[in-house]
Every structure is written in structure tokens, then in C-alpha cells.
Amino acid sequence: MPSDGASGLEWLLFExxxxxxxxxxxxxxxxxxxxxLLSTGRWRRVARNVLITQGGQLTREQHWWVAVLAAGDSALLAGLASARAGGLRGAWRSDVVDVLVPYGKRAPDLLRRLPLGLPAVRVRRTRHLPDVDRQRGRPDRTTMARALVDAAQWAPGDDEAQVILAAGCQQRRVTPAEIDAVIERMPQLRRRVLMRQTMADVAGGAEALSEIDFVRLCRRHRLPPPDQQERRKDARGRVRYLDAYWRRWRLHAEVDGAHHMDARHWAADLRRQNEIWVAGDRVLRFTAFDLRRKPEYVVTQVRAALEAAGWCEGP
Structure with missing residues (x-):
């Protein structure tokens, strides 16, 4: 933090x-x-109009500033970079920093023009950038909801698009309603239908991609939809969440990701499973791999467990 008597330049460099x-x-x-300052190496030029005033490797925040300043006036940090600036966590790929500029605004093509060691900058133009989607910050960026929607439409595949949206909601960075409002404002949005379906599933309680896939699998094979994200207190009085729970038939299904293979998670999962059995419920456990690669097996197991609990498939 600069001192009270700091110059305008010092404050600018701080901000x-x-x-x-x-x-x-x-x-x-x-x-x-x-x-x-440039000729003596105290400052460095990293783009035609952008300078770095210190040595060493750039921080992630400095990468974002380089991207926004290099793209010119009116540019906003966008997509995953904007979401991460807003606090989104996760091992997201960061080889390209996206910035948004209004359609018709001239901006340089920066995708391959920055020095080695800096992420490439992709300037994207949009006709839909209302004030409600803008957020002041360091640097200025799109709101979290708009950032996630853009990141989802720019993602290389549908699965990654869903993971991005689900992560934002799971981490409580945004609500499904806020994302739906952005989707509604963008009629030409890529993956619009997929995003709306994903938000409907998240609003219903599924937050991880595996849970969303599980709900859709049940729907596709005419199985009764589970009561997702069921709250339950364990033996110590702590609130736990069940991935999928059919309250009427007292059946619980858990979809295990890779983190469940860790010894600490495995022991905790076993204790929770025992508590569920003691309470009188049936428990099914599947891997995320089974859900994606062996859906028929998952459906057969769920149907058999439901029938054993008294469910009868209608005509």
C-alpha cells in the first residue's frame, strides 16, 4: 500500500x-x-502499449492486467479468467486469457503476439454486453454469472461446460437464477439448451457433474427422480449431504469421484455408509467411471434396489 504522500504513478502501479x-x-x-526506464531494464515492454514496471515472473493478476490493457479501451476480463478473478477455484486450464470488447470496437489480435512465458490473449467481440454484466475490479471484468456462461460456451466440450457451471454454483459464487438471467439475455448463446438443462438440474439439488449425469440417467430410463442433496445429521450431529436419496423407498445412491480413493475420504465414506445402514436405508455406490461408461449396469442396480424396496414401474 503506497504511503499518504505517494505520487499518482505509485498509486496507479499499486492498483x-x-x-x-x-x-x-x-x-x-x-x-x-x-x-x-525501458532501455536500462528497470521496466519491460510486453505488448505494443503495455509495460511491466518490475522484474521476475509475472503473477496471475499481472497476466490479467496485461490482457485487459493490451486489448484496449472498453476491454473486460472474461470467461474463466474473470471467474477466477472473482474467486472460482479449480484446476482450470489457463493457456489463454479471454477478454471481451463491444462488437465493432477495434482491438488488436493478441492470440499469438505476446512474449514467451505469457498466456496468449484472445479478444472476443460481443453484441450483448449490458451494464448489468459488467463489474468493477482489478482489472474490470464481467460478473461471475456472465463469466461462467461465457466460459461454458467457449469450453472445448459439453462436459467441461457443465463442470464450469456446476462449480460456480457448488462453490456458492453464483446462483442458478443469476446464470439463467444471463442465458435469457443471450438468445444466440452457444450451448444455450445444455446450459438451461444444467441449471435446472442444479436448482433441483445436483451440483457435481456426476450427480447431474445420474439424474439424467434416471430420467432417461424412466426411473423415479431422486430427492437430491438430502440433508441428514450424522451420529455427531453434523449435517451431511447425500448425493441422491429416494425418501419414499429409503434408498441412497452415492457417486464416488477420484477423491474418494484417498484413504481419509475412504474411511469417512465407510463410517457414513455404516450410519446410513444402521438407520435402515439401503445404500448403492457407483464410481463416476461406471456412470459414464457402464450406464446399463447403474440402471440395473438402481432398478433392482427400488423394486426390492417396493417400487413398481408403471406402464
Whole structure:
């Protein structure tokens, strides 16, 4: 934090993480002074109009500033970069930083023009960028809901698109209603139908992609929909959530991801399973792999368990 007597340049560099445009620099210093700082290596040029005022590797925040400043006026951090700036967690790929500019606004093609070691910047143009989708920040970016929707439509595959949306809701960074509002404002949105279906499933209680797939599998094979994300207290009084629970038939289904293979998770899962059995419920457990690659096996097991509990498939 600069001192009370700090110059305008010091405050600007603090707010922009040490990244500055040539135009901003010469507004505070003479052009010859800026050129001297560059020639002596104290500052570095990383794009035609963007300078770094310190040495060493750039931080993630500095990458974001380089992207937004290099794209020119009106540019906003967008997609996964914007979501991560807003607090989204996860091992997301970050080889490209997306920025949004209004349609018709001239902006450089930066995808392959930054120095080695910096993520490429992709400038995307949009006709739909209302004020409600903009958020002030360091740097300015799209709102979390708009960031997730854009990231989902730009994702390389449907699964990744769903994971991004589900993660935002699961981490309580956004609500399904907020994402639905963005979708409604973008009639030409790619994967629009998929996104609306995903949000409907999330609003129903499924938050992980495996849970969403499980609900859709039940629907497709005419099995009764589970009561998702059932709250239940364990023996110590702590609230636990069940992935899928058919309350009427007292059947619980758990979809295990890779983290369940960890010894600590495995022991905790066994204790929770025992408590469910003691309470009188049936328990089914499947791997995420079974759900994706062996859906017939999962359906057969669920149908058999439901029938054993008294469910009868209608005509």
C-alpha cells in the first residue's frame, strides 16, 4: 500500500499490479524518462502499449492486467479468467486469457503476439454486453454469472461446460437464477439448451457433474427422480449431504469421484455408509467411471434396489 504522500504513478502501479500502458506512463513521466526506464531494464515492454514496471515472473493478476490493457479501451476480463478473478477455484486450464470488447470496437489480435512465458490473449467481440454484466475490479471484468456462461460456451466440450457451471454454483459464487438471467439475455448463446438443462438440474439439488449425469440417467430410463442433496445429521450431529436419496423407498445412491480413493475420504465414506445402514436405508455406490461408461449396469442396480424396496414401474 503506497504511503499518504505517494505520487499518482505509485498509486496507479499499486492498483494495476505494476502493469501500465505507455499512455498512462507518459501522463505521469516524460517520454524520455519512460524510454530510459525501458532501455536500462528497470521496466519491460510486453505488448505494443503495455509495460511491466518490475522484474521476475509475472503473477496471475499481472497476466490479467496485461490482457485487459493490451486489448484496449472498453476491454473486460472474461470467461474463466474473470471467474477466477472473482474467486472460482479449480484446476482450470489457463493457456489463454479471454477478454471481451463491444462488437465493432477495434482491438488488436493478441492470440499469438505476446512474449514467451505469457498466456496468449484472445479478444472476443460481443453484441450483448449490458451494464448489468459488467463489474468493477482489478482489472474490470464481467460478473461471475456472465463469466461462467461465457466460459461454458467457449469450453472445448459439453462436459467441461457443465463442470464450469456446476462449480460456480457448488462453490456458492453464483446462483442458478443469476446464470439463467444471463442465458435469457443471450438468445444466440452457444450451448444455450445444455446450459438451461444444467441449471435446472442444479436448482433441483445436483451440483457435481456426476450427480447431474445420474439424474439424467434416471430420467432417461424412466426411473423415479431422486430427492437430491438430502440433508441428514450424522451420529455427531453434523449435517451431511447425500448425493441422491429416494425418501419414499429409503434408498441412497452415492457417486464416488477420484477423491474418494484417498484413504481419509475412504474411511469417512465407510463410517457414513455404516450410519446410513444402521438407520435402515439401503445404500448403492457407483464410481463416476461406471456412470459414464457402464450406464446399463447403474440402471440395473438402481432398478433392482427400488423394486426390492417396493417400487413398481408403471406402464
Amino acid at each position: 494495476q499490479a505494476g502493469v501500465i500502458t505507455w499512455t498512462q506512463a507518459v501522463a505521469e513521466l516524460t517520454p524520455s524518462k519512460v524510454r530510459h
